[in-house]
Amino acid sequence: MFAKFCHGKEAETPAPFNEDALPHQFDARRRTSVSAECWNQACDVPTQRLTGGCAKAAITPIPVNTNKQSVVPPSDINRTVVSLRKTLFFKELSEDLMQQVLHALKSRKIEAGKEIICQGDEGDDLYVLDKGKVEYIKDDKKVGEASDGATFGELALMYNAPRAATVRSLEPCEVYTLDRITFKRIMVAKLSRKRLHSQQVLSHIDVFSHLPESTQLKISDALQPLTFQKGDVIIKEGDSGSDFFLIDEGTVEVTANGEHKTTLGSGSYFGELALIYDLPRAATVTATSDLLKLEDLSKRGFEQLIGPDLVEELRRRDPRRLH
Ligand SMILES: Nc1ncnc2c1ncn2[C@@H]1O[C@@H]2COP(=O)(O)O[C@H]2[C@H]1O
The missing domain is CATH 2.60.120.10 (Jelly Rolls)
Incomplete structure (x- = not known):
């Protein structure tokens, strides 16, 4: 064996932990999952482990x-x-x-x-x-x-x-x-930055900006950044829908039945109709800027995190009524 x-x-002599550099509350030799270790998101540092939540006080960064x-x-x-x-x-x-x-x-x-x-x-x-x-x-x-x-x-x-x-x-x-x-x-710093960025994108979208912070955070955690280039087709009319998108940076053109419907830019969203009505995609969405940055929420995330009030609001804002 x-x-x-x-x-x-x-x-082999393990690389010694530089415990002097660690906050005194942090046990460097403890082995727990990342989710069980508690980190101060704002300054990317581990904080005291508490049952049921993270310590609020900022602790000296490592x-x-x-x-x-x-x-x-x-x-x-x-x-x-x-x-x-x-x-x-x-x-x-x-x-x-x-x-x-x-x-x-x-x-x-x-x-x-x-x-x-x-x-x-x-x-x-x-x-x-x-x-x-x-x-x-x-x-x-x-x-x-x-x-x-x-x-x-x-x-x-x-x-x-x-x-x-x-x-x-x-x-x-x-x-x-x-x-x-x-x-x-490094992993927590990366996640924390990702979360902060997703949260910023979300807060710039009118329909999400009024949500309670706790809901915004949950949605932010479920968002995945995606990058596209000019001409990339993100959604094809008639396909089944599996994602909802928020525009972080760049523009897209929406066409249906071969006709231009609208152009959307940062602060807009698309891909909600197929998910809220459980219907095929109503339009084709194509990147029109050299670089298009989106935040993607999967259908599962959408179903779990977008509550009935928000779905109702999205229905009320159905773009087909506008353009
Ligand atoms: N006039 C429009 N008709 C259809 N879809 C539109 C229109 N304007 C914007 N869209 C968006 O394009 C998306 C295409 O996928 P969905 O049908 O899931 O959701 C659609 C809307 O988010």
């Missing part, structure tokens, strides 16, 4: 010291960023958060034939394979290989799940590691 090898492997030299040599930074951006989590990470990631990385050399990650273990670090080759083993079966530029080990950190596979070095490897605490802090 690989698990045996794994648990019998040489203990600084990632971006003045100190990153262990990644300047010549390798682009390559490391490219490697990180291959994973979904880092794909659209803002530049400043990416800088924080780069400054928190630690470098490690690993001999050939070592278990870097062991299936079933708790996740401590995320790995960027800078040089070398590894194999992935699941339930004692080899399921894949990866070489320079691969990133692995993020799933257990993201989902607070046990390691899904063993990762073993096939040759001497050089890796960069990102510790769990920094990963989670």
